[in-house]
Amino acid sequence: MKEIFGNLLGLKASQIKRLENLGRRRIPTQAIVSYELCRDLSRLSTEIGRQVGLLVERSGKIAQVLVGGVDRIMIPDLREYRLAPDRLRGLRCIHTRADDMGGLTQDDLTDLALLRLDLMAVITMHPDGSPAQIHYAHILPGASESAPYRIMPPIPPFRPEIDCLGLIQALEAELARQKVEEKDDASGERALLVSVFTGGRKAAMASLDELKELAHTANIRTIDTVLQQRKKADPRFLMGSGKLDELAILALHRGASLIVFDQELNPSQIRSIADRTEIKVIDRTQLILDIFAQRAKSREGKLQVELAQLKYILPRLVTKDTAMSRLTGGIGGRGPGETRLEINRRRARERIRRLEQALKTVQKNRDQQRRRRSRMGLPVISIIGYTNAGKSTLLNQLTQSRVLAENKLFATLDPSSRRLRFPRDIDVIITDTVGFIRDLPKELMAAFKATLEELDNADLFVHMIDISNPRHPEQIHSVETILDELNLGSIPVIRVLNKIDRVDPDTRDMLVQRLGGIAVSAISRPSLKPLSERLQAAVEHITYPGSP
Numbered sequence: 001m002k003e004i005f006g007n008l009l010g011l012k013a014s015q016i017k018r019l020e021n022l023g024r025r026r027i028p029t030q031a032i033v034s035y036e037l038c039r040d041l042s043r044l045s046t047e048i049g050r051q052v053g054l055l056v057e058r059s060g061k062i063a064q065v066l067v068g069g070v071d072r073i074m075i076p077d078l079r080e081y082r083l084a085p086d087r088l089r090g091l092r093c094i095h096t097r098a099d100d101m102g103g104l105t106q107d108d109l110t111d112l113a114l115l116r117l118d119l120m121a122v123i124t125m126h127p128d129g130s131p132a133q134i135h136y137a138h139i140l141p142g143a144s145e146s147a148p149y150r151i152m153p154p155i156p157p158f159r160p161e162i163d164c165l166g167l168i169q170a171l172e173a174e175l176a177r178q179k180v181e182e183k184d185d186a187s188g189e190r191a192l193l194v195s196v197f198t199g200g201r202k203a204a205m206a207s208l209d210e211l212k213e214l215a216h217t218a219n220i221r222t223i224d225t226v227l228q229q230r231k232k233a234d235p236r237f238l239m240g241s242g243k244l245d246e247l248a249i250l251a252l253h254r255g256a257s258l259i260v261f262d263q264e265l266n267p268s269q270i271r272s273i274a275d276r277t278e279i280k281v282i283d284r285t286q287l288i289l290d291i292f293a294q295r296a297k298s299r300e301g302k303l304q305v306e307l308a309q310l311k312y313i314l315p316r317l318v319t320k321d322t323a324m325s326r327l328t329g330g331i332g333g334r335g336p337g338e339t340r341l342e343i344n345r346r347r348a349r350e351r352i353r354r355l356e357q358a359l360k361t362v363q364k365n366r367d368q369q370r371r372r373r374s375r376m377g378l379p380v381i382s383i384i385g386y387t388n389a390g391k392s393t394l395l396n397q398l399t400q401s402r403v404l405a406e407n408k409l410f411a412t413l414d415p416s417s418r419r420l421r422f423p424r425d426i427d428v429i430i431t432d433t434v435g436f437i438r439d440l441p442k443e444l445m446a447a448f449k450a451t452l453e454e455l456d457n458a459d460l461f462v463h464m465i466d467i468s469n470p471r472h473p474e475q476i477h478s479v480e481t482i483l484d485e486l487n488l489g490s491i492p493v494i495r496v497l498n499k500i501d502r503v504d505p506d507t508r509d510m511l512v513q514r515l516g517g518i519a520v521s522a523i524s525r526p527s528l529k530p531l532s533e534r535l536q537a538a539v540e541h542i543t544y545p546g547s548p
Contacts, residue, residue, distance in 0.1 A: 002063070002064050004016070004019050004020065004023075004064075004065045004066075004067060005064055005065070005066050005067070005074070005076045006066050006067030006068055006073070006074065007050075007067060007068075007069070008067060011048060011067075015044070015047070015048055018040075018044055019044070019052070019065050019067065020065070022037070022040065022041070022044075022052075022054065022062065022065050023054075023062045023064075023065045024062075025037050025062060026060045026061065026062075027056055027060040027062070028060060028161070029058065029059065029060050029164060029165040030161050030162070030163050030164055030165060030166075031160045031161045031162070031164060032092070032094065032119065032121050032134060032136060032155075032160050032162060032164055033054075033056075033094050033121065033123070033134070033160055034160065035157055035158050035160060037054075038123055038131045038134070038157045038160065039130070039131055039157070041054070041094075041096055041123060041131075042096055042123060042125045042129055042130060042131040043129045043130075045096040045125065045129075046125060046128075046129030047129070048067075049070060050067055050068055050069055050070060051066075051067075051068035051069065051070070051071075051072065051073040051095050051096050051097060052065070052066065052067060052068070052073075052095065052096050053065075053066035053067075053068065053073050053093060053094060053095025053096070054066065054093070054094045054095070055075070055078075055091050055092070055093055056091065056092050056093075056094060057090060057091060058090060058118065058165060058168065063091060064076060066095065068095070072107065073095045075093060075111055075115065078091065078115060079275075079278070083116055083278055086172065086175045086176040086178075087172055087175065088116050088117065088118045088139065088168060088171065088172060088175075089115060089116045089117050089118060090118065091117055091118060092117060092118040092119035092120070092121065092164070092168075093111070093112075093117055093119070093120050093121065094121040094122075094123065095121075095122060095123070096122070096123045096124075096125060097122050097123070097124055097125070098124070098125055102124075103122050103124060103133070103135030103154060104120065104122050104135050104136075104137055104151060108120050108122060108137070109137060109149055109151075110245055110249070112137055112138070112139065112149055113139060113148050113149055113249045113252065113253075114245055114248050114249055114252075116139065116252060117139075118138070118168045118171075119136055119137070119138050119164070119167075119168070120136065120137050120138075121134055121135065121136040122134070122135045122136070123157065124154075131157035132157070133154040133155065133156065133157065134154060134155050134156070134157055134160055135151075135152075135154045136152055136154075136155075137149050137150060137151040137152060138150055138152070138167065138168075138171060139171060141171065141174040141175050141178055148249060148252075148253040178255065189219075189220045189221065189257050189258045190220075190221050190223050190254070190255055190256050190257050190258065191215055191220045191221065191222055191223065191256060191257070191258040191259065191260050192222075192223060192224050192225070192226060192247065192250065192251050192254070192256045192258070192259050192260070193208060193211050193212060193215065193222055193224075193225045193226070193260050193262065194225075194226045194227075194228075194239070194247065194259060194260065194261050194262065195207060195208045195211070195225075195226070195227050195228075195261070195262040195263070196227075196228050196229075196230060196233060196238050196239045196261070196262075196263055197227070197228075197229055197230075197263075198229070198230055198231065198232065198233065201227070201229065204227060204229075204262075205227070206470075206471050206474070207262055207438070208225055208227065208262055209471075210437075210438070210471070211260065211262045211284060211287075212225070213388070214284070214287050214288065214291065215260060215287065217291050218287060218290055218291050218294065219294075220258065220260070220287075223254050223255070223256055224250065224254060224256075226243075226247055226250070228240065228243050233263075235269075236268070236269065236272050237269065237272055237273055237276065238261065238263060238265065238269055238273070241276075244273065244276055244277065245276075247259070247277065248276065248277040248278070248279070251277060251279050252279075256279065257279070257280065258279065258280050258281075258282065259273070259277065259279055259280070259281045259282075260282055260283070260284070260287055261281070261282070261283045261284065262283075262284050263283065263284070264283050264284060264285050264439075265281070265283040267315055267316040270282075270283070270316065284439075285312060286312065288437070289305065289308055289309050289312060292305045292308070293305050293306075293309065300359075300362050303355055303358050303359055303362065304359065306351075306355060307352060307355040307356065307359065310348050310351055310352050310355070311352065313348065314345065314348050314349070314352070317344050317345050317348065378419075378427055378428055378429050379428045379429070379459045379460070379539050380428070380429045380430075380431060380457050380458050380459050380460075381420075381428055381429070381430045381431070381458065381459065381460045381461075381462060381535065381539070382430075382431045382433055382455055382458035382460070382461055382462070383395060383430065383431065383432050383433065383461075383462045383464060384433055384436070384455070384461050384462070384463055384464070384479060384483075385435065385436065385463055385464030385465060385466075385475075385479060386435060386436055386437065386464075386465075386466065386472075386475035386476075386478065386479055387435030387436065387437050388435065388466065389435070389464040389465060389466040389475070389498060390464050390466060390498040390499065390522040391432050391433070391435065391464050392416075392432050393522040393523060394432075394462070394464060394496070394498070394520075394522045394528075395416060395418060395430060395432040397522055397523075397525050397528055398418075398420055398430060398528065398532070399418035399419070399420050399430060401416070401418050416431065416432045417429055417430070417431045417432075418430055418431075422532065422535070422536040422539070423536070424536060424540075426536060426539055426540065428535075428539055431458070433455060436478060436479050436482050437478065438474065438475070438478045439478075440478075440482060445485075455483075455486065455488055455491075456486075456488070458488075458491055459491070459492075459539075460491070460492055460493075460494065460535070460538055460539070461483075461488075461491055461492065461493040461494070462493075462494050462496055462531075462535070463476075463479060463493050463494065463495045463496065463517075464496050464498050464522075465495060465496065465497050465498060465515070465517065466498055466499050467497045467498065467499060467500065467503055467507075467508070467511050467515075467519075468499040468502035468503055476515075492538065494517075494518065494531075494534060494535070494538065495515055495516060495517030495518070496517055496518050496520055496531060497511055497512060497515060497517040497518065497519045497520065498520055498521065498522050499521060499522075500519045500520065500521050500527070501521045501523075501524070518530050518531050518534055
């Protein structure tokens with residue numbers, strides 16, 4: 001048994017000795033607690049005026065003796081007892097409480113669900129210190145999220161046998177059956193999407209809808225969403241600790257393997273939330289980086305994504321495991337040596353330097369390509385816009401190409417350039433660029449510098465706008481903000497209002513007048529004729545260096 005956990009201040013040496021002796025006892029596997037141990041716990045608890053508890057393994061061995069206060073008891077860190085979606089913790093908690101304070105409290109039930117304990121039991125006591133009743137509860141697979149447990153009728157302390165081990169095994173069998181059903185129902189990660197906002201609810205809902213689309217693109221199944229409005233974000237958990245406990249219970253009950261926050265989390269918040277919930281936690285930035293990692297096909301794209309991921313992960317490389325330290329020999333290398341954490345950080349920094357050098361080579365190659373295009377005297381048109389606005393579809397229709405086009409965010413990452421000839425024998429280079437998104441992660445902005453520099457060489461921007469998306473005004477603002485950040489606001493822009501087949505004619509006409517764009521449906525080639533004529537007229541007025 002470990003040392004006694006709790007506040008021992010003010011206890012006599014004899015009382016501490018009796019607490020230590022409690023930890024050497026054994027409990028029959030069919031009983032919650034033996035009558036003799038129940039009696040001794042009650043007497044000692046009454047004598048010291050504090051709650052006394054035990055953490056008991058399934059074998060009946062006592063893993064920890066707990067000492068609390070008058071009205072509550074704390075449970076220590078249980079991370080060494082590993083969890084799985086189809087298993088309980090392997091520990092049951094038993095503690096005392098004065099009879100006039102009742103049986104199981106909400107704190108007890110929250111600990112039961114949050115820590116995924118085998119059982120939670122409370123021994124109520126008479127004023128003379130004798131045990132009155134044993135109240136207990138267990139997790140109930142398939143119950144509602146608001147009460148994922150079952151409170152059983154109290155039992156007398158002199159008959160505590162309930163086939164405890166058989167009950168726990170039956171609960172785990174039901175959990176395992178649910179896991180198999182969930183696995184058959186859907187593949188991949190099952191995620192809870194969370195937004196903690198301090199502004200308006202409408203904007204938060206719109207942002208959460210976009211997070212759902214990102215999760216779908218990453219092949220993550222969204223099982224539920226959680227919103228919390230706060231006056232100020234909590235510096236440790238982002239959300240309130242009580243709400244976080246509810247979130248952890250919901251995640252465990254619904255079989256979530258991932259929690260995705262819409263807001264960017266700092267390294268300490270990720271650690272704190274993951275420690276509290278014991279579920280993998282990522283934020284919106286990390287989700288976007290994961291999508292980019294899945295979608296990158298070219299060597300350049302893979303280099304850029306890896307660089308962005310390493311720059312994001314580097315400040316989050318932390319560990320509490322000093323057992324993974326590596327000894328180094330020689331003078332100055334004695335002692336614990338270089339820890340695994342330091343090794344990981346050093347290797348990450350070395351890899352970042354190599355990737356940055358490789359991307360400098362890519363940048364030089366792109367400069368050479370741009371100079372060759374400049375000597376050819378061909379104007380460059382770049383298609384820009386919010387992700388999934390239809391940029392690749394437009395390129396395919398204009399140039400009869402077969403660039404990948406899907407109804408997903410960031411379907412294509414690598415820029416594609418094609419040659420386009422207008423009816424008046426005017427040739428141009430038309431380029432499809434990576435899609436923009438609100439609050440584009442700064443790691444991606446830095447890593448995709450070589451790709452974004454393609455926009456510097458553009459003579460004309462075609463800004464694709466998905467007018468069927470109710471969030472298109474915010475998307476237009478995001479694109480224009482990124483262009484300003486890249487100092488590209490001086491390049492002329494033609495707005496193209498895409499997906500007119502998904503809106504009614506009156507809405508289309510109103511948006512054309514308000515936004516000053518050309519209405520098209522990128523999947524319909526005949527609708528692109530006005531756009532082609534507008535592009536040709538714009539190109540004719542471009543004086544391009546090297547042109548005849």
